[in-house]
Amino acid sequence: MEKLITIENIVKKDSLGQPILNGISAKVMEGEFITIIGPSGSGKSTFLSLINRMTEPDSGLLRFKGTPYVEMDVLKLRRKIGMVFQLPTMLPGTVRDNLLIGLSPVPGNPEQCRNRRPIRPDCPPKINKRTGCPFPFGGQKQRISLARSLANRPEILLLDEVTASLDPTSTEEIEELIQRLHQNGTTILWVSHNLKQAKKVGEYTWVIAGGKIVEQGHPNEVFVNPKHVITQEFIATSFGKEPVT
Structure with a gap:
């Protein structure tokens, strides 16, 4: 290993x-x-934040x-080390936009992803296949957050x-x-x-x-x-x- x-x-x-x-x-x-x-308060969350370089x-x-x-580079590192929090944050836009944000070179800007490469119709289902969730996700915010973190195929996932x-x-x-x-x-x-x-x-x-x-x-x-x-x-x-x- x-x-x-x-x-x-x-x-x-x-x-x-x-x-x-x-x-x-x-x-x-x-x-x-x-x-x-x-x-509680022993430093566990801080420990994960250091690994993700937050x-x-x-x-x-x-x-x-x-x-x-x-x-x-911080962004390159975070693509390799994804992180999901207790309270998932849904960013403005659709479920698709939230998933594309995970692919964006500029955090919080799905338009950068659109400009960088064409949106493939099969992109969300492929991300969805890795999470094992039905698409669309509806109100399952935690699963959307997981899918967003998995969009860059990280080698390590911090939860x-x-x-x-x-x-x-x-x-x-x-x-x-x-x-x-x-x-x-x-x-x-x-x-x-x-x-x-x-x-x-x-x-x-x-x-x-x-x-x-x-x-x-x-x-x-x-x-x-x-x-x-x-x-x-x-x-x-x-x-x-x-x-x-």
Whole structure:
């Protein structure tokens, strides 16, 4: 497997100079499905934002396939590393416009995509085929957001609490969709507050607490037999006396 992302001693501080992330080092290999858990405010969303380069570290280094982020064009990097948020933002225009925005070299401007190349009638169905959703999407905003992120065929997909506001049926559908994307070769990093979900869908689990990755391993190791006291306390608090099954 190829090493896609290398994270080297990353530090990110808040506006008061307090560390949000404090010396994180990790690597993401091609084809991995990593779920990321941890206490609220531990820096999980900030961590994803750094990988997508929506924010910059105060110190440390990130690399994509060995190339430092600072040497890469931001838009080109984001085409390789897509990101979907908890609350999807629908941009002005039609569903088709939202999908074309994902292909646009200028963020938020589907006209740039139209001017760059002809709109092929088969473009939306092809994008739709990757998401496994019927077309048109109607009010399924999260699926549109996923489709928009997939328009550039990213190698890595970052998910930040993408099912937190969904009902159980929609949550299960999104879980199945993401698992199919992974089976088709997409590398996934999924921040989830739902520990049962994180255990079920991921191949590996990282625990972020206090701005550091305090534990990582197979979900059965992390959830059933956690080694770090912070992980033990977090899982015990989240699940009470109920075992993680």
